[in-house]
Amino acid sequence: MRIRTLSPAENPAELDALLPAFRAASVEAMPGFPAPGAARLLMWATPGYHQRTTVFGAFADEGDEGDAGDESGGGGAVALGFGIQDVETSKNRDLASTQLWVPGAARGEGVHAALFEEAVRVAANAGRQRLAMAFSEIEAAAVVSDEFVEGHGGKLTDCAIRSALDLRAVDRALLEQWAAPSLKNSSYTFVTWDQCPEEYAQSFCAALDAMADQPMGEFDYDFGTVEVERLRFVEARGVRFGVRRYNVAALDPRGEIAGFTSMIAYPDEPETIEIANTGVTRQHRGHGLGLRLKAAAHLWVLRSQPDARWICTFNNDANKWMLDVNRALGYQAAERWPGYEFPVPVPGARALT
Structure with missing residues (x-):
């Protein structure tokens, strides 16, 4: 087995090499839902704001069954599995965040273990001390045993729940009722956009900072502050990959953003919309804005x-x-x-096994 560093955003052949594993692993991790498309993978594989991103794939040795092809990632090469690791350069400088995508058929071949070792190596070379990884419960049951976690000095830090709404079953009349002003929030007006208008940019960035106090279990993460430069970078990155954004914001009587919800749609995933962020600033909580904002955004998507x-x-x-x-x-x-979360040894230390 060979581990190679890849650049799928610059090399279409390398994207082709990763996409089958990405789609297969995703369908296994999230059964019953459509497979993701290339646009999502490309965006994830491209560095974010003040961030470095490393993509590494596992390929069969030449001559093995399922030959991986040439070193460029061409020749019909298909990865057995791959990882994407992000390290931030302005905050969380001790942390490397990694996601591994390995279809079940490749797990018995040691692919998961090889990619985990590569993730540790890449994180160590970046000078990081913590490696954070999340797994679907389906995948975790197969590859993240208590013995594995303890043997690598790791710990469970938190747990996310992925929830889904079947749009075929929604009650539109109820959504319209929730999206309408109530006694508690009638003083707020709503505005919508794909790209944030300049007049709201500073206020929107301040509202995005409301995400910083969301519960994270025992996971230590600094959200930092959102500047207009960062906002525009994220928007431009989405445009580059054809992402459509549904942003709904609530304005208080002074015209400042009190809360928002943001949804995204990838161009090659027509069946699926994702909620990216929802936040209500501390001083405006308790007025039912979260429900009203989300109901309004859902109606927008349905139309x-x-x-x-x-x-x-x-x-x-x-x-x-x-x-x-x-x-x-x-x-x-x-x-x-x-x-x-797993500890990362300093460069030169014995690799985790």
Whole structure:
């Protein structure tokens, strides 16, 4: 088995090499839902704001069954599995966040273990001390045993719940009722956009900072602050990969953003919409804005993308408030995604085995 560093955003052959494993592993991790498309993988494999991203794939040795092809990733090469690791350069400088994508058929071949070792090596070379990874509960049951976690000095830090709403079953009349002003929130007006208008940019960034106090279990993560430069970078990155954004914001009587919800749609995933973020600033909580914002955004999606089937979202299992809002809207838990953290040895230390 060979492990290679890849650049799928620059090399179409390398994207082709990763996409089958990405789609197969995703369908296994999230059964019953459509496979993701290339646009999502490309965006994840491209560095974010003040971030370095490393993509590494596992390939069969030449001459083995399922030959991986040449070193460029061409020749019909197909990865057995791969990982994407992000390290931030302005905050969380001790942390490397990694996601592994390995179809079940390759797990018995030692692919998961090889990619885990590569993730540790890449994190160590980046000078990081913590390696964070999350797995679908289905995958975790197969590859993340207590023995594995303890043997590598790891620990369970938190757990996210992925919830899904079947748009074929929604009650539009109820959504319209929730999206309408109530006695508690009638003083707020709503605005929508794909790219944030300049007049709201500073206020929107301040509202995005409301995400910083969301429950994260025992996972230590610094959200930092959102600057307009960062906002514009994220928007431009989405445009590059054809992502459509549904942003709904609530304005208080002074014209400042009190809360928001953001949904995204990938161009090659017509059935699926994702909630990216929802937040209400501290001073405006308790007015039912979260439910009203989400109901309004759902109605927008239903009008704009009538062929969409699912809206999906992740919430930490400690975030009872947002989970309650989602359950009221009709979301059902799809899977749990436990998150783990492993120590990273300093460069030159013995690799974890």
